[in-house]
Amino acid sequence: MSVGLLAVVDDILTAAVKASAKTAGVVIDDAAVTPQYVQGITPARELPVVWKIALGSLVNKFVIIIPIALLLTAFAPWVLPYLLIIGGSFLCYEGAEKVLEWFGVSHEHGEEEARDEKRLVWGAVRTDLILSTEIMLIALSSLDPGLSIWMTLAVLLVIGLVMTGLVYGAVALLVKLDDVGLRLMKSESRGVRRFGARVVAAMPAVFRVISVVGTVAMLWVGGHLVIANLAETFWHGPEDVVHVVTHAIEAAGPVVVWLADTAMSAVGGLVYGLLIVAVVVGVTRVFRRTPSDAAH
Numbered sequence: 366m367s368v369g370l371l372a373v374v375d376d377i378l379t380a381a382v383k384a385s386a387k388t389a390g391v392v393i394d395d396a397a398v399t400p401q402y403v404q405g406i407t408p409a410r411e412l413p414v415v416w417k418i419a420l421g422s423l424v425n426k427f428v429i430i431i432p433i434a435l436l437l438t439a440f441a442p443w444v445l446p447y448l449l450i451i452g453g454s455f456l457c458y459e460g461a462e463k464v465l466e467w468f469g470v471s472h473e474h475g476e477e478e479a480r481d482e483k484r485l486v487w488g489a490v491r492t493d494l495i496l497s498t499e500i501m502l503i504a505l506s507s508l509d510p511g512l513s514i515w516m517t518l519a520v521l522l523v524i525g526l527v528m529t530g531l532v533y534g535a536v537a538l539l540v541k542l543d544d545v546g547l548r549l550m551k552s553e554s555r556g557v558r559r560f561g562a563r564v565v566a567a568m569p570a571v572f573r574v575i576s577v578v579g580t581v582a583m584l585w586v587g588g589h590l591v592i593a594n595l596a597e598t599f600w601h602g603p604e605d606v607v608h609v610v611t612h613a614i615e616a617a618g619p620v621v622v623w624l625a626d627t628a629m630s631a632v633g634g635l636v637y638g639l640l641i642v643a644v645v646v647g648v649t650r651v652f653r654r655t656p657s658d659a660a661h
Contacts, residue, residue, distance in 0.1 A: 377516065380508060381523040392500060392528055396535045398579040400572065402489035403540050406482060411540045414486060419533035421490030422497060426525035429494070430501045435518065438505065445502065446594040452495040453590025453634075454641060459492060460583035461638025463576075492583070499590060500528055539575065543568040585627050588634025603633060 399418065403411050437444050504524045508517055542564060549561025596604035607629050611622045 377519045377523060380512070380516070380520045381527070383507065392532060396532045398492060398496065398582055399489055399532065399536045400539050400575045400579070402485050402492075403536075406485065408544065410482065412537055414482060415533055415537045415540060417486045418489040418493065418536075419529055421486065422493045422529050422533065423525070425490065425494045425497045426501060426529065427522065430498050431518070431521050431525065434498075434501055434505055434521075435514065439514075446597040449499070449502070449590050449594045450598070452498055453587040453594065454637070456492070456495050456583045456587030457591065457634040457638030458587075458641040458645070459638075460580050460587060461635055461642050463580040463583070464635060465639075465642065496586065497525075497528075499586065501525065539571075542571070581631055584634035584638065585631040586634075588630035588632070588637065589627075591637060592630060592633060 399415075402418065403414050406414060434445075437448075501521060501524070504521060505517070508520060512520070546561045546564030546568070549564065550558050552558050552561065592603045592607060595601075607626060610629060611626055614621055614625055
């Protein structure tokens with residue numbers, strides 16, 4: 366009995382490791398995107414906010430994504446590409462808004478409201494839903510189709526738990542590095558104090574880089590989701606353009622091909638996201654017009 370159970374656990378962990386390897390890129394994106402959501406809150410609330418986002422991520426995976434993915438895979442697999450297009454569109458929209466903010470253009474609410482903890486958590490969990498959906502769907506597509514439904518469920522649960530722990534463990538470490546630096550500055554060792562001071566001094570630049578990387582990751586993943594799933598549904602045009610470019614530079618090596626693919630996905634995601642922002646702004650202005658405005 367115990368030997369059989371150990372064999373099942375070993376099969377689950379082996380399948381989870383193999384499937385997880387293909388999700389590494391999106392996991393890195395998720396870890397890069399999340400820290401920007403805890404900026405602007407007090408240091409004492411950073412870890413509690415990260416914990417709330419991590420719990421939201423687990424709810425996303427265990428309550429929403431995995432059950433729906435298994436049901437759709439069994440009964441309506443044709444729906445999945447359309448859902449991923451919607452998710453990718455949302456990421457492109459979010460990324461485009463961030464880019465516009467870099468240039469001082471924003472139609473969001475005031476600074477005080479933007480830093481409200483509930484809004485920050487909700488925004489992070491909402492973005493996590495899209496990234497977690499891609500993580501879990503990539504993992505699901507990588508599993509042996511011969512696995513039973515229960516083995517598939519167990520593997521996805523393990524992947525969801527491990528990936529959430531990795532992402533938000535890394536995020537928690539990033540947001541508390543400045544506190545670690547401050548502690549090191551109190552050391553009796555002069556060298557340790559200098560290192561701590563350098564850590565503290567570097568953190569603003571680190572978070573600026575993380576913010577940029579997170580925004581690019583949103584556009585990259587969002588653009589890739591839209592391009593790839595449009596090709597699976599009704600429009601091959603964008604993916605054909607990507608294939609033509611990557612095929613033309615294949616001789617340069619896989620790294621260059623990957624960089625070109627990523628850049629085109631990010632640029633495509635930005636252009637598409639800006640179009641969505643323009644539509645959202647236009648629709649919002651129409652609905653915000655008062656009757657007196659309409660009369661004039």
